[in-house]
Amino acid sequence: DAKTTQPPSMDCAEGRAANLPCNHSTISGNEYVYWYRQIHSQGPQYIIHGLKNNETNEMASLIITEDRKSSTLILPHATLRDTAVYYCIVSGGSNYKLTFGKGTLLTVNP
């Protein structure tokens, strides 16, 4: 699996958009970008994934650059409950294994 780089921590004001960056410069053509989050030692929760087009669901938007070397997860209106560690993962492996890095600790402040 390709390696990803994320900032270790970020802060965001409640109600504002949270933009979490991820670099994955060695991503290969058949690998997807996945985002998961983990709230305080609970099981990781799937957020969104994409291949090359931008994606949006009820939780977030995913913007992938045209060269696919980086992406941004956008939480449009962050709430206190969005405080969590966010993991950016690239994977296309046949064993469905996700390699989790250290992620970004997003703290949403009142």
Place this chain on the structure above:
Amino acid sequence: EAQVTQNPRYLITVTGKKLTVTCSQNMNHEYMSWYRQDPGLGLRQIYYSMNVEVTDKGDVPEGYKVSRKEKRNFPLILESPSPNQTSLYFCASSDYRGNTIYFGEGSWLTVV
């Protein structure tokens, strides 16, 4: 409701006393796996299973066994637990496409 259920959620045990952590999913998923999470090391895969009677080692399989006799269940067996297996364990499942992986709530295991 889609669920991955692990039991027990919390356990303190002694070195060498065999234990089993059960995992069950209600989504008819083909793929299941076990992860452990340790401070500073993140989530690491222990074992995975692509379907019934098909299992394979992940990154840290030493000291663990698994079985997949039924599609819905994937127990994690510690035949002779040691203190270095003290950790937070997660079971996960997904369908054959693997696009969305569902995780259980975790099992805190302490071996003394």
